[in-house]
Amino acid sequence: MADSATEQRLAHAREILQRIRIPSQPAVIAELNRLLNEPHPDFKKIAALIGKDAAVAARLFKLINSPLFGRCREVDSIPQALTLLGTENLFKLILTSCLRESLASSPQFTERFWHHTQRVAIAADLIARRLHTVLELDGVTTSQCYLGGLFHDCAVPILCANFSDYQELFEMVVSYRQGVLDAEDRSVGTDHCVIGHLMAKSWSLPDHICKGILLHHDNLTSLRWSPDAVKLAAVLQLADYLAHHYDYLAGSTGLVIDTDWDIEEWFGNREYIGDQLHLDIDEIKYLRDELFELINSNP
Numbered sequence: 634m635a636d637s638a639t640e641q642r643l644a645h646a647r648e649i650l651q652r653i654r655i656p657s658q659p660a661v662i663a664e665l666n667r668l669l670n671e672p673h674p675d676f677k678k679i680a681a682l683i684g685k686d687a688a689v690a691a692r693l694f695k696l697i698n699s700p701l702f703g704r705c706r707e708v709d710s711i712p713q714a715l716t717l718l719g720t721e722n723l724f725k726l727i728l729t730s731c732l733r734e735s736l737a738s739s740p741q742f743t744e745r746f747w748h749h750t751q752r753v754a755i756a757a758d759l760i761a762r763r764l765h766t767v768l769e770l771d772g773v774t775t776s777q778c779y780l781g782g783l784f785h786d787c788a789v790p791i792l793c794a795n796f797s798d799y800q801e802l803f804e805m806v807v808s809y810r811q812g813v814l815d816a817e818d819r820s821v822g823t824d825h826c827v828i829g830h831l832m833a834k835s836w837s838l839p840d841h842i843c844k845g846i847l848l849h850h851d852n853l854t855s856l857r858w859s860p861d862a863v864k865l866a867a868v869l870q871l872a873d874y875l876a877h878h879y880d881y882l883a884g885s886t887g888l889v890i891d892t893d894w895d896i897e898e899w900f901g902n903r904e905y906i907g908d909q910l911h912l913d914i915d916e917i918k919y920l921r922d923e924l925f926e927l928i929n930s931n932p
């Protein structure tokens with residue numbers, strides 16, 4: 634259940650969405666969702682649907698054949714892609730390419746922004762794999778964590794495209810700074826978490842992913858939210874921090890992240906993350922090292 638401050642944020646965001654446009658869910662995603670949710674998904678129908686949309690199929694092959702997937706031979710047919718990846722991974726890839734395509738028309742859509750988005754998705758996926766027994770109890774899956782990571786900041790380029798004032802905030806929002814929600818609210822009367830939440834809803838993502846996006850900069854000590862949404866938000870907050878931490882240490886950002894960028898200080902200020910995910914500082918450091926190794930091997 635949302636508290637009254639969040640209800641107010643949602644009401645403001647809905648008002649703003651009457652004036653600005655968020656990218657609508659591509660038809661192929663809606664149809665794919667429907668086919669995948671059938672009791673026995675039909676591979677032939679799924680392959681035919683993807684094959685019918687030349688742009689989606691082309692983007693899919695580009696992603697599958699990129700170094701990220703390290704295949705030794707080229708994938709050039711949809712049935713082959715389905716066999717190699719399985720339906721869940723294929724859906725994730727198609728959603729990734731559709732989201733990129735939908736946001737890319739924003740003048741503030743930068744490679745750095747997209748790198749951050751992908752790294753948070755990869756970090757959330759890694760955290761979920763390591764903590765799957767903790768998350769499973771509340772019905773949170775690795776795929777949901779990945780999708781939450783992919784969509785967590787999706788509102789940033791949309792707000793940049795619609796509010797000239799917001800562009801000044803861009804660097805602050807894509808770096809990890811405290812007080813960002815208040816600064817956004819003062820500037821444009823809404824924030825990227827609530828707009829991202831509404832966009833994820835309009836793309837039919839499961840409810841707790843949408844709520845996790847809404848809460849990804851909030852203090853999670855409130856017990857009014859469902860445990861699945863809070864757990865997902867805790868994964869996103871940790872993934873977001875680790876992705877920024879990587880950029881900071883790699884020197885790929887000249888930005889100061891938070892004053893508490895030091896991992897022990899950061900974790901000390903967010904005990905609720907350790908409580909939610911049953912992690913201590915040594916386990917967080919271990920996850921950090923694993924993530925950095927993964928990113929370094931797939932730059």
Ligand SMILES: [Fe+2]
Binds near residue numbers: 785825849
């Ligand atoms: Fe964010």
Ligand SMILES: [Fe+2]
Binds near residue numbers: 749753785807
């Ligand atoms: Fe972020």
